[in-house]
Amino acid sequence: MSARVLVGVKRVIDYAVKIRVKPDRTGVVTDGVKHSMNPFCEIAVEEAVKLKEKKLVKEVVAVSCGPQQVQETIRTALAMGADRGIHVEVSGKDYETLGPLQVSKILAALAKKEQADLIILGKQAIDDDCNQTGQMTAALLDWPQGTFASEVNIEADKLKVVREIDGGLETIKINLPAVVTADLRLNTPRYATLPNIMKAKKKKIANVKPADLGVDVSSRLEVLKVDEPPQRQAGVKVETVHDLVGKLKEAGRI
């Protein structure tokens, strides 16, 4: 199969960092804070590399949108086995307001330009939890989508995707080209090996601007304010089940 896979990787604040809201409440503190690849994007890269190792796809291209620093994230994808990278330069105010709609327009344009047969994304990013980019990208391209994938198999020129849904697991068969978004149990991302990290240095990262792709990155959304979640209140201990039911009724819960 001569398939080309596009994998979107997002640079987010590392999951282990304690998030702090900026004093002016316009967002969270990102300066000097450790960033890394979105965990679901790691799973997406791993799946793409696995497909390449099974010889079901020929080339894996890692894409990221953002300022200079996202090149680190693309390099991590290259170290995991992606063949080349594309850095879509978005910085400053545009980057702060960059959201799923703009990214999906960029990915759709790139998919056409690179003649991709498959796009694999993380199901959502851990900073905004939007869970929209994959779905929007599929809609813009008019491609089928297999979201929340916990298993992906290529059979002939169709994709069999097992999806994690509220009721359990759903298996669908979709035509290629398609968009897949990775859920937690799709795979366990590999560690980059030292030799692969060194090989990644030689792999190419192309630079591209949204304007070159004909995409307008201005946002239709305006963030009004960002607040910390309310402090967790202490609970109340009750002696009997009777008391518990009484308290729940008082609180209007039952």
Added chain:
Amino acid sequence: MAAAMALVRGVRFGSYSIGRSRSLIFNSLQRRGIAACVDPSIGLTDEQKEFQKVAFDFAANEMAPHMAEWDQKEIFPVEAMRKAAQLGFGGIYVNPDVGGSGLSRLDTSIIFEALSTGCVSTTAYISIHNMCAWMIDTFGNNEQREKFCPDLCSMQKFASYCLTEPGSGSDAASLLTSAKLQGDHYILNGSKAFISGGGDTDVYVVMCRTGEKGPKGISCVVVEKGTAGLSFGKKEKKVGWNSQPTRAVIFEDCAVPVTNRLGAEGEGFSIAMKGLNGGRINIASCSLGAAHASVLLARDHMCVRKQFGETLSNSQFLQFKLAEMATKLVASRLLVRQAAVALQEGRPDAVSLCSMAKLFVTDECFAICNQALQIHGGYGYLKDYAVQQYVRDIRVHQILEGTNEVMRMIIARSLLTES
């Protein structure tokens, strides 16, 4: 008690229990929202940051969750180490043509520092294994390199470094294990003491006497496990380093082919010392990792533990103590990394700098870990808390690979000898 433990370990991201075993408990060690002043990735190249990231991730996921068990049950974690070898950690500064990763001494230091946060004892053994693989790679001929290095780099086989004897520790050149030439074999007689990995490893790099007294009569031979006449003493019971077995290695008319000798006769001591220069940087790097983890643990504990109506972090005395610990940590890190660069470049000050780094860093980092234990109060003394294991594990770094007293001898000699 349980509440205190939960507090110390910190609260993690609620809904994402990621597939890899990112244990809630040990992730506090990998808190990446780390103060810039002690951030170990400052000043590194992008590539070095990638190496460090892999090592930190591996330490957090594959080592830290088992560190206490490996210590208490004295388990030699063969599978975990082989996983590390798959990532290239089996022969970090060994040539790629025999399976190594071909990285620099500085890259190696960064990697061991990060791995050490997951388990000092295991990382220290990996560093000894690396040292042996390098010695064969550098001083062996092509047959020897091709015979031993690939298996060592993949950790299909494990190695031990055999220099110390019951009668010769610091006075290493006075070693007595003899190697008498008989036809095309050396017949070894004698015993080695305190050998890390001894009995469980497959390849023994042995310094033995083929010639006259003193360093010039010493040669280096590679002895394989299973050779007739090679046996082992009982497994020693140690204060720390419990994830690696330590045994005496005994030679009784043990015949070793002459083709297993690294370099020429009489070069053994020099080979051993060159191996140790790198070994000293590696051991110092392991101490760094433990100190780094301990500083973070102490900081986290101070932020939750309350006495006299406020958190310990409000006590100026403890703030100053923490500041001193952080300063010593950064100073140590800079010295080790400088020494690594000096060794890589073959600079004239390399040997002294490696000795200075080993001396300073192992001492300072032990003080840091010890202070971190003190800050934990009574909890610091319990095996439920990692800080005591860091203290126990790095205590021996001030003793082996050349005691810190011998380090002073080396440095003084370089100062007092005319160049």
